[in-house]
Amino acid sequence: MKFFVDTADIDAIAELNDLGMVDGVTTNPSLILKSGRNILEVTKEICALVSGPVSAEVVATEADDMIAEGRKLAKIADNIAVKVPLTWAGLKACKTLTDEGSMVNVTLCFSANQALLAAKAGASFISPFVGRLDDVNIDGMELISDIRTIYDNYAFDTEILVASIRTVNHITDAALIGADVITAPPGVLKKLADHPLTDKGLEGFMADWAKTGQNIL
Numbered sequence: 001m002k003f004f005v006d007t008a009d010i011d012a013i014a015e016l017n018d019l020g021m022v023d024g025v026t027t028n029p030s031l032i033l034k035s036g037r038n039i040l041e042v043t044k045e046i047c048a049l050v051s052g053p054v055s056a057e058v059v060a061t062e063a064d065d066m067i068a069e070g071r072k073l074a075k076i077a078d079n080i081a082v083k084v085p086l087t088w089a090g091l092k093a094c095k096t097l098t099d100e101g102s103m104v105n106v107t108l109c110f111s112a113n114q115a116l117l118a119a120k121a122g123a124s125f126i127s128p129f130v131g132r133l134d135d136v137n138i139d140g141m142e143l144i145s146d147i148r149t150i151y152d153n154y155a156f157d158t159e160i161l162v163a164s165i166r167t168v169n170h171i172t173d174a175a176l177i178g179a180d181v182i183t184a185p186p187g188v189l190k191k192l193a194d195h196p197l198t199d200k201g202l203e204g205f206m207a208d209w210a211k212t213g214q215n216i217l
């Protein structure tokens with residue numbers, strides 16, 4: 001399973017990248033706002049730091065304008081994945097940009113039928129938002145499972161990129177279903193290592209080690 005980091009915070013990306021935990025990065029207009037940075041500048045910096053796909057989202061709503069924005073974003077670096085919304089205009093932009101050789105991430109997916117359309121439009125990634133579905137009492141992980149089944153039924157090679165991840169359990173569930181990628185905020189990724197029994201066990205070992213009076217170095 002690939003780990004993407006869902007942020008435009010360079011320091012947070014660098015910290016996880018040094019640990020070998022970053023296979024890619026996803027951003028969106030809200031994350032660019034949060035970073036306080038210019039989209040073109042910060043995206044270029046992220047692309048230089050991370051070798052995997054870096055999603056940068058268009059903000060136009062008409063297909064021709066999305067395509068123009070996508071072409072400009074794609075010029076930032078070879079590892080850009082142009083992010084487009086799951087609308088008919090976005091799907092048209094997806095088809096055109098994919099045909100031109102760009103990676104495209106189709107975002108704001110909330111149904112299996114939408115995911116089917118994105119695959120048929122040639123998307124490299126489909127981004128179903130599990131947390132936002134959970135927010136409205138719809139099981140986000142059931143959608144991931146449905147998309148996995150549909151993509152496997154027809155051997156679509158669009159990668160399922162589970163987005164809007166809020167908890168570590170979302171990551172476990174996505175991995176069990178066989179999603180290709182998760183994208184999570186840095187704080188959620190860092191929590192993956194936490195376990196109270198690890199802390200307790202380490203505390204015990206350190207206490208016993210101190211009693212030996214030994215040093216390794």
Ligand code: G3P
Nearest residue numbers: 006026131132163164165
């Ligand atoms: O990648 C999309 C993701 O950032 C949305 O997350 O928490 O705003 O629903 P959230």
